[in-house]
Amino acid sequence: MKRSMALPTKKQFDYIVCMITGAILVVLVICSLLVGKYPLSIAGLVADEGIQRKVFWTLRFSRTMMAVWGGCCLGITGFAFQTIFRNPLASPDIIGVSSGASAGAAAGILFFGGSLAVTMSSFFGAFCAVAAALLLARMDMSRKNGSIVLAGIAVHALAQTVLMALKLTADPEKELASIEYWIMGGLNQITLYDMKIPAVLCLLSMVVLFLFHRQVILLSADSAEAKMLGVDVGKMQMLILLISTLAVACTISLTGLISFIGLLAPHIARLLTKNNRKITMLLSGLMGAVILSLADILARSVASTELPISIFTSLIGAPFLIYLIGKRRDV
Amino acid sequence: MMHFFAVEHLSAGYARKEVLRDISFQTQQGSLVGVLGANGSGKTTLLKAICQLVAHSGSCLLEGEEIGTFSARNLARKCAYIPQRSGIEIDISLLDVVCMGFNSSLGILQQPTKEMKARAMQALQQVGLAERADENYRLLSEGQKQLCIVARTLVTDAKLFLLDEPESALDIQHRSRLMALFRDTVKERNACVLAALHDPNLALHWCDKLLLIQDGTILEQLYPKKDSLKKMEQAFAKLYGDVSLLSCKDAYGNEHLVLFHITEEGICSR
Numbered sequence: 001m002k003r004s005m006a007l008p009t010k011k012q013f014d015y016i017v018c019m020i021t022g023a024i025l026v027v028l029v030i031c032s033l034l035v036g037k038y039p040l041s042i043a044g045l046v047a048d049e050g051i052q053r054k055v056f057w058t059l060r061f062s063r064t065m066m067a068v069w070g071g072c073c074l075g076i077t078g079f080a081f082q083t084i085f086r087n088p089l090a091s092p093d094i095i096g097v098s099s100g101a102s103a104g105a106a107a108g109i110l111f112f113g114g115s116l117a118v119t120m121s122s123f124f125g126a127f128c129a130v131a132a133a134l135l136l137a138r139m140d141m142s143r144k145n146g147s148i149v150l151a152g153i154a155v156h157a158l159a160q161t162v163l164m165a166l167k168l169t170a171d172p173e174k175e176l177a178s179i180e181y182w183i184m185g186g187l188n189q190i191t192l193y194d195m196k197i198p199a200v201l202c203l204l205s206m207v208v209l210f211l212f213h214r215q216v217i218l219l220s221a222d223s224a225e226a227k228m229l230g231v232d233v234g235k236m237q238m239l240i241l242l243i244s245t246l247a248v249a250c251t252i253s254l255t256g257l258i259s260f261i262g263l264l265a266p267h268i269a270r271l272l273t274k275n276n277r278k279i280t281m282l283l284s285g286l287m288g289a290v291i292l293s294l295a296d297i298l299a300r301s302v303a304s305t306e307l308p309i310s311i312f313t314s315l316i317g318a319p320f321l322i323y324l325i326g327k328r329r330d331v
Numbered sequence: 332m333m334h335f336f337a338v339e340h341l342s343a344g345y346a347r348k349e350v351l352r353d354i355s356f357q358t359q360q361g362s363l364v365g366v367l368g369a370n371g372s373g374k375t376t377l378l379k380a381i382c383q384l385v386a387h388s389g390s391c392l393l394e395g396e397e398i399g400t401f402s403a404r405n406l407a408r409k410c411a412y413i414p415q416r417s418g419i420e421i422d423i424s425l426l427d428v429v430c431m432g433f434n435s436s437l438g439i440l441q442q443p444t445k446e447m448k449a450r451a452m453q454a455l456q457q458v459g460l461a462e463r464a465d466e467n468y469r470l471l472s473e474g475q476k477q478l479c480i481v482a483r484t485l486v487t488d489a490k491l492f493l494l495d496e497p498e499s500a501l502d503i504q505h506r507s508r509l510m511a512l513f514r515d516t517v518k519e520r521n522a523c524v525l526a527a528l529h530d531p532n533l534a535l536h537w538c539d540k541l542l543l544i545q546d547g548t549i550l551e552q553l554y555p556k557k558d559s560l561k562k563m564e565q566a567f568a569k570l571y572g573d574v575s576l577l578s579c580k581d582a583y584g585n586e587h588l589v590l591f592h593i594t595e596e597g598i599c600s601r
């Protein structure tokens with residue numbers, strides 16, 4: 001008897017896409033664990049070669065895990081930012097998180113030194129920037145969605161000025177180079193010890209964002225419409241913004257600035273699923289993890305010296321941004 | 332006597348510009364009230380002030396309770412609002428848009444139940460979009476988007492429906508279908524509809540009461556089923572200029588009121 005092949009339903013298709021992306025991520029994770037200046041092999045690791053195991057646990061495992069959860073976090077928060085700001089080009093940058101973190105990191109490098117101090121300082125900078133943006137937005141009596149974006153632009157300008165002033169006072173030989181390197185982003189100096197607290201906070205933030213998915217979607221309507229649907233718009237927007245910022249600040253305080261993933265990953269996920277359900281939010285995270293893992297593998301394997309990750313994320317992100325602008329004109 | 336819905340001395344505006352001045356009116360349960368007026372006369376501002384979306388003075392009482400004291404959730408439970416154009420611009424299915432209407436009955440972390448989804452499908456059926464439930468809302472025509480938002484309103488347990496030009500993007504067939512749907516809904520639920528409309532003929536046919544608004548004040552309150560043609564014609568003339576109101580019968584013998592606008596070139600229907 002002939003059996004006709006049924007096409008997958010929309011939901012099944014979304015799950016298949018998620019599983020394929022998950023499988024690609026697993027392959028990239030394996031590559032990331034094995035590829036680098038000191039190549040590792042599974043046989044070598046199993047055979048208990050001292051150096052291989054040491055390299056694996058002290059260098060590869062931490063940076064691979066960082067690429068996975070960092071990318072995942074940037075993808076999911078990018079999805080939340082774009083949806084609640086009703087702006088397809090929105091990302092953590094627009095409310096000053098990244099510029100605040102940069103200024104904070106520069107202050108850390110100049111005044112404290114040491115990786116933990118730089119991490120804490122950039123985290124503090126990111127939070128100060130968001131607090132300032134939220135405060136400025138609250139001063140706008142119209143309380144429109146655009147207020148936070150305008151406040152973000154003001155905070156970004158202020159943070160850039162602080163960063164410039166800090167760079168001027170930096171020693172050009174050592175500190176200035178460190179600041180520039182941090183701004184370019186990278187996963188090479190991250191240890192499991194550094195990751196512990198940020199990873200837990202980030203994981204918690206992502207779980208909460210998933211639980212709040214329905215509220216995120218309700219905020220995609222304009223504020224008057226959302227209010228008439230029973231959403232306490234101001235409070236809910238603030239809550240989701242703070243949770244997202246916490247997650248982003250936890251990530252970039254360790255990795256330095258990583259461009260475009262928060263913008264790129266949710267768009268690729270939406271292009272594939274053509275919806276904004278929870279599965280698309282999950283796919284945004286998986287896409288973010290895939291892009292960051294791939295960029296990290298390339299950063300440490302295409303040249304004799306390790307390159308900044310943002311070079312590769314920007315190489316993918318910039319053409320995609322141009323494509324998005326073109327697509328919006330069509331619409 | 333306590334009215335089902337009463338607006339008392341309502342004034343509202345934006346920044347320093349006053350758009351509505353001292354508006355007062357009452358409506359009864361089961362009634363469909365039309366708000367008519369030229370562009371910029373204050374129809375939308377009136378609905379937004381009742382929804383607490385613009386700054387205002389005066390009071391809006393629903394079943395004796397001041398609407399301004401309602402929490403966001405309680406406001407959504409008791410008042411359903413259809414804006415001129417929905418702000419949803421993301422890829423989302425029609426079913427998910429309709430399920431948004433259940434938000435006020437759900438906890439923050441709760442998801443719509445199977446029963447809710449079945450009710451949402453029923454509402455989509457009522458507006459003729461059930462077969463497109465899984466399609467992308469963003470890709471619908473403006474008229475279909477409007478019908479989907481109407482379905483979202485129908486799944487609520489609201490007592491007061493505030494509709495801002497719900498007919499503007501609809502063809503003649505869907506306009507009548509929409510008004511019939513709301514007439515049946517208010518009768519079934521003992522609720523009330525306040526609809527800002529552009530088409531006086533649609534308003535004359537379906538509404539129990541009409542509020543004619545000019546320059547932010549109520550010019551006249553009309554009852555199409557009770558008032559004389561002459562009285563209504565005079566009232567409409569104040570709003571639209573030279574008009575003529577006629578009563579005519581359709582092929583089934585049903586009586587209709589038709590308003591004509593008289594111009595220098597001749598007569599045209601409003």
